[in-house]
Every structure is written in C-alpha cells, then in structure tokens.
Amino acid sequence: MLIDELDNLNLFLKEYAVYLALAGILIILIAVFLIFFSGRHKKTPESFEPLLSALGGKENVTLAEAKGSRLSLHIKDEAKVQYENFPRELVSNYIKMTGKLILIVGEKSKQIADQINKKAD
Numbered sequence: 828m829l830i831d832e833l834d835n836l837n838l839f840l841k842e843y844a845v846y847l848a849l850a851g852i853l854i855i856l857i858a859v860f861l862i863f864f865s866g867r868h869k870k871t872p873e874s875f876e877p878l879l880s881a882l883g884g885k886e887n888v889t890l891a892e893a894k895g896s897r898l899s900l901h902i903k904d905e906a907k908v909q910y911e912n913f914p915r916e917l918v919s920n921y922i923k924m925t926g927k928l929i930l931i932v933g934e935k936s937k938q939i940a941d942q943i944n945k946k947a948d
Contacts (some may be wrong), residue, residue: 883907
C-alpha cells in the first residue's frame with residue numbers, strides 16, 4: 828500500500844514537474860518583488876515651512892504639544908506671529924491666549940509638533 832502511494836506520487840511528480848517548477852519560480856519572483864519594492868514608496872517627511880514661517884520661525888516656539896487634532900504652542904514673541912499667513916489647507920482655526928496658541932490642524936498635529944520640537948543637528 829505504501830509502495831503504491833509512493834509510485835503514484837512519483838508518477839505525479841514526473842507528469843507535472845515542469846508546472847511545479849514554474850510555480851516555485853513564480854512564488855520566488857513574487858516574494859523578491861514584494862521585498863524589493865515594498866520600501867520604495869515610503870513617504871518623505873512633510874515640510875511645514877509655511878506654517879513655521881507664519882509662527883515667526885521655529886525659534887519663536889518654545890514648546891509644541893499635539894493633543895488629538897489640536898496643536899498647542901507656547902510662543903516667545905506674539906508680535907512675530909502672522910495669523911493671516913497660516914496655510915488655510917493646514918490650519919482650520921486657532922485660539923489665541925497670552926503666551927500660548929492653539930491651532931486646529933487635524934491628524935497632522937503630531938508630525939508638526941515633532942518637527943517644531945526637533946532640535947537642529
């Protein structure tokens with residue numbers, strides 16, 4: 828019985844060897860393609876220079892904290908902030924307080940806070 832099963836397996840492998848080899852090569856090619864090209868489309872860090880410029884520069888912000896869709900900023904010199912130059916596609920609204928500014932920026936608040944808090948290399 829075991830010999831019959833081995834003979835059947837041997838016969839199957841002989842008849843379909845080419846197809847099995849092609850399937851194996853195809854699987855290897857797909858794996859190589861996925862590994863090689865999966866890292867090709869990484870997003871580059873977005874630049875928030877127009878917003879930083881409107882805030883009076885990165886050095887005008889002492890601390891930036893992301894809180895959900897809000898960005899809480901501690902401002903050194905409020906006279907340097909140009910509210911009319913906030914990018915409308917990024918800042919939907921803002922709240923002014925003495926020494927503090929809260930911007931409603933949506934899901935990019937963490938990215939912006941990280942860029943502001945990042946120390947110059």
